[in-house]
Amino acid sequence: MILKKIRLSKFEATVVLLLIGLFCIPLVPLCFASEEDPNSWKKTLETVTVTAQKRKEDVQEVTSSITVLSDVTIEDASIETTKDIWRYVPNMATTSTGSRSHWSRIKMRGITNAAFGDPAVALYIDDVSYAGLYAFDSPLFDIQRIEVLKGPQGTLYGKNTEGGAINIITKPPGNEFEANVGAEIGDYDKRRINACVSAPLVDNKFSFRLSALKSVRDGYIENLFNGEDIDNQETTAANARLLFTPGDNLSFDLKFRTYELDDDGGFPTVPLDKNQYKSVTGLTSLDEFQISTNYKGQSTSKSNASSLRVKYEWDRIDLVSITAYRDMDNENSLDGDFSASALYTSINTVESESFTQEFRLQSKDSDESFKWLLGLYYGDKREDCGYIYNMDQTYADMMGVPLYTQMDAASGTNGAEDMAAFGQSTLRFFNNAFGLTAGLRFEQSKRTLEDRQHISYGGTAIVTDNLERTDSELLPKLALDYRLNGNIMTYASVAKGYKAAGYSYAVDDPDLAVFDPEVSTAFELGIKTEFPEQKLRVNLAGFYTSVDDYQDRVMLDYSTVIQANVTETDIYGFELEASYALTQTLTVNGFIGYTNAEYGDYIDPMTQVNYQGNRAAFIPEYDAGLFLEYRNRFGLFARAEMQYIGSTYFDRANTQKQGSYALYHMRLGYEQEKWDVYLSANNLTDEQYVVDAFDTGSTAGWMASMGDPRTVSLIFNYRF
Template structure:
């Protein structure tokens, strides 16, 4: 490990004394000076690696100039490499892994810090709005301008649940230029995906409108032998609407509405055991078949005011998610009537609602200023009433139940609220040396009310646990300190310490009497130290970024899975260390060929981990955390060939390769997936505003586990697929 880190740093820094670049870069365009000292903007598509303006640090900056471990995918990469879901970012970003068991709610891990409950460890933001929890989560991507992934804790500016990092998604927004697109995709498993969008000014320089919509459907990858039909058929619809008003040069207002509806006929295509998954791939036998209806709404109102001495940004947002199974869903993943899960108790239940607000003041961007500052307040209110029943059918004796044909109902009503204040300052100590310091204070209060019922089939409900409640509060400081040095416009190094945290909570009511309900658990903290080097070479034809990091997680929230309802309870008992290295590479070896690659190495293990299982203490110290590949690697290659000079007729071919290293899916490290490779390819014909493409995914038809539960239920990653794309832009 030491040799690897040393080699990467020495190689990067030894190249760091290159020549200054003659031009600066702004939003993908080269800015140079002509003989009269006037700026001349030259589009150099295919000649240079464009620099991208990002807002990862909650201020506009060139990505290569930020003192952060940061990956950026632009709209072209997102479209051409078919990044349709947040899970598709796995391995494209070094040390990032993402997957779900079939319900499209991704578990995301960065550098060994992974989501183990409905409170994520990696925060996701879409157009500035925090996707508060997996209950208010939009994973499907459409009409996206760019995706910024911040690796490592980001508690100072982003607050709660960013202990592993942040995924910052920015969709395309309207301006004075009218533009739009229509796209149709068809593929294996009867895939149909239709997307369309339009952006236009309603009143020039004053009022703008934008809309993007998506509808998709496909047959399931899995076949249910019990019903002789496909199991996980999915239909999705999504909309994203903007209305922007600029009453003056100083003021702007933006109203945004997002919605998503998922209808999933078999949300959890799982089988029991690794052997069963690989011996009979994509086959299962479940007797309870239902449709999961998952609807998410997201409203936000943002305002910006630009003063000569400050910039004010405010955003108020509301999220709501209503998710239920129309009939009970299989809980034993077999064709026996043992256990099923019920949660269709009406709109008063399983409807998560969150209000959030943030106001920030920041310094205006001035070339002559040595100081840039950013400060603000944040608050939220959450209401999450959950009612879920576990039904024991006629075969319940196979599970050890002395009685059958009844439902054990648990009610957990969570109300929480939080308030935070934060600030960050960038100060230029010397022309080439910058110091960044920041601090955030968070306070949260939670109250949980529980109640239990026993409901015999066709009988009256009996209260087994009366309405009882508990409260808890949490506070947290999240500091940040960084020092950056610029050798030249093309070469920089930085060293940074920052902290992230995942909020604490209260254990809900479960069917296991040994697991005490209403027990509070504390916040989880992760402290991160890293050194990074960012470099451009060969007149911006080669980019090389290297990072080494050491992260220590304290007071870790360890999941305790309670069966049969598959309810996750949290305990504080883990201390984890994670160290590793990351490399990002982009190159244009010659005109027409573009390469993007990444490599991530994570050495993560629990230094202190004891879990109670079946009344016994199990020492899992030395084990690896879940959803954490030892290595990740990717290579994206794109070649453009113009069919005739002076025209926009061209062929574009692309191939992507991913390598995901060995990882585990349970705390005991018994469920293991060895290293595997994934190959995707795409070739497209472009003529003016028309694009026609063919594509393939998992071309080698690799069989691999992408998700598994502690109790042994296993989900396979998608099989080989092919498709066609037709797109018209205007």
């Protein structure tokens, strides 16, 4: 017999290793067990309680795919911003242009946020929707739990969400004094300090919690024009929370949240094609974290949010009211030609205000046989957007005008008013072995574009008539689950998703400015298993989503970007998550995700090419993670992580691509009752990879936003 040499791709080799780690690892405990105490290695997998479905329940009993990150995991994994969450969730990814004040792409199961309109993936912090594309780089601290749900969630959540929801729960005030402080120093001159204090003002009646964060670091990118960094970052944030419980059945929870991001460089990017950039600029050498621009730019983001949650409890019914207000001001300025040619600069601004009110009436968490929820939601948001192109020195001299004379500008106010009634119920029967869940949402969405104008140098202002449209949609959900026993549950669900219409302010033609709603039908089939004796938990889910009028970012020309309905598309894939307690001190967690998303029949307006069958841009085909953690009773701690990200295209033509890559992280520590100290290292192999890219349309070519290089830091925490 002739043996042929087997060649595995990087992804195939990674999958083989992960499958061995996730499924063959139950044999490992035999190596750790001792003859004197054969059960000494055993460690109970903790029950994970979530509130993703607006009531407390075991995560293994939720009839949908959900990933939960506890406060311990958040600290162990050094999750510092909302953009760090994706590393621990299958079929989720996030990218940005490098600017923290600009919008970010959140992708979940092939559904993605784009340049305008509503986000496909919603961010909730303490029941309050941060429903803006510019809110996905928020600092995280003093967090109790993060829950990531997949698929449409409109029958449970006030603000509608088509692709999924990130539900963040902060730590509440308590009836005992609590205080802690943390400090971190690292390379790139990173310095971070956070503090928290919580205490009762009146026992069992009135308590407060205050937390704050300050962080700075030097930039990763060097500007060869002047030798300076162009992406230094500074973060300031604070949370305040007051909890008042005048009686056993009534509570008032008042929260304030504020943060400010202040960074150098409007779009801290680097050339994707180094040779082209060197030929244009005359540079002889250029590494992955270098660029040459004569204008540095600035990026700022300021956000303030306040909310009041009131809960009144009757014997069998709870009433919840959530009132919230939020404002955000974002601005970034950048070198518009991305070179030292001094042609033009650019300024982008977004100022938004939003008000939301939600009422929920629901059954008690303890009701097992029949659970139900009814809700009403109102949301009103106004967003003032604008861009300005100014002449830099070269163009100004050519035109004989002062430096930074305005050459092109556009502005407009996008309005969004949403009203919805929603509800969901679950009936259990046959001794609670079967569960039938039904939900329905009626949504009415009003979108407006007002005060829109566009003016070019030497021309007159083009003022567009105010635009308005109102759409309504019925969004049903149906799910059936079967509990084979207390540890195994299978489920199937179908739900209709909806992403509202809207307007792109950056284009003069009203017919091109408008885009229609995106509507999807999402199917999911899953099984959740837990084996207490083996200390093993394995969850598997498959999904299929049919999307009509898929919304995406479209370039009409190199200076005009709009939102458009590009195609109908079918998306399918699967995700596997597993957790195993090897010994009392050693645990392993991991996941594998796969998403297939391709464009349907659509002709690009700029290239006039039909991209049917091409992979959807910015959607990784595969992702995977493996996390090994050791913690013993003497205080020793170690955590090792491996994350794999499959290939990703940055355009519909599938010409610009980041190949698959793997990242490795490690954390070592010593933990005591009052204090901890850790040594943390991210991207150990200093992998160089692109997370986002776009075509500038200039001789500079494509620009890329790079992933973080290798970083090392020392962390110290103290608890009073």
